[in-house]
Amino acid sequence: MPHAGGSGAPGVDPEQLWLRPTEPRKGRRPSFSRTAITAAAVAVADAEGLDAVTMRRVAAEIGAGVMSLYTYAPDKETLLELMVDHVSGELTVTDPPTGDWRADLKAIAHLQRAHMLRHPWLPAALVTRRVPGPNTLAFLEHALAVLRPTGLDGAAKLEIFAQLTAFVAGHVGHEIAQAAVSRSPDRAAAEARYLAAVAADGHHPELAEALAAPGLSLTPEATFSRFLGRLIDGLDVTP
Template sequence: MPRDGEPGATGVDPEQLWIRPTEPRRGRKPSFSREAITAAAVTLADAEGLEAVTMRRVAAEIGAGVMSLYSYAPDKETLLELMVDHVCGELAVTDPPTGDWRADLKAVAHLQRAHMLRHPWLPAALTTRRVPGPNTLVFLEHALAALRPTGLDGAAKLEVFAQLTAFVAGHVAHEIAQAAAARSPDRAAAEARYLAAVAADGHHPELAAALAAPGRPVTPDATFARFLNRLIDGLDTD
């Protein structure tokens, strides 16, 4: 049995997890379910971060013995898979793609960003390989349909989606860190003084010129849209 909070040594079997999920078969009907366990873990991660999510903490949240949870999620790695797919259920898209693949892909990215900001632990959870669960597959299907007009082959479409998701996750992680830094005025002032000194030392002319250039809107929404436009408008579909 893996130690509390550690992933299993053999990794997650996606067929067992998503097609043949393990449920207790004997004894009295349990007072909790895999869905309840996953929801409790998500609530804990939303409030305190991924570090707080251990089998022991989740068991305490739902009022169960920690050993009983292993029938549903044998290790934290499996629990993370369940958590990621659980929150992906919020990304359900009902409207079909418009046919303007760039606009549709930007809409996908904006949905992802809002989703990750609601669940700040998601960017970190996505840094390791995740096998798409049922909810994730629904959103992936929509993104691939949005790319249909490009004429890209299947592998290229999957690469574009992976690239987009990685961009959004990285941007949101940076956005969250910047927001935390902004809550410390002393740190922000120190960083501004440092950059001003570097720009004035004569050894970094390119940086000095960049810092002296007219500024652009720096709201989180405007910054994300600007970066996203550069990424998607520059995609080569030939």
């Protein structure tokens, strides 16, 4: 999910992107659509990462000429806006808020985490503040409704949602990186030996004590839930 209230990437006109017709009005009927182009770009990013997404690669995926894509997405930044909003359509919430805003915010965060893990390129894409498209706005509307019981003003609610999204994106980015390390047993073992040596050198007593403490569950889900609880339970919603 993008940050709420973002101004978008330089050169991306939100009115042109979201409010005006997306299909050419003249000439022969195109054999592809903006939706198809965006879906192809998402598939490439899911499989190979954002660096693999180029106008030439996406054109090849849908069997179109590169120049024909520029009618729908004049540059990669615009294409990325389309991709972010396209996958945001997966963030559907059918149940209304329960009234327990902290529990509902945690549910939103877990939904975002699962969403970003399905699309590992999203945390990096969300570093740039983006213009909310229709799918993103629908999810944002739900989040604002969740926060209504807090009594906060609109700006504060938008800030909380942006803070939550930034936390999830940062955590998932770290989670993906750690998963890559765990797939390299030699590197993981080297890191463990290094920390053990540091803890035993006598110069880091606080770290040594922390490492000697009883271990908590280190499953990705449990770790995320603990971090999320500290964030949301500690939110100050005093007007």
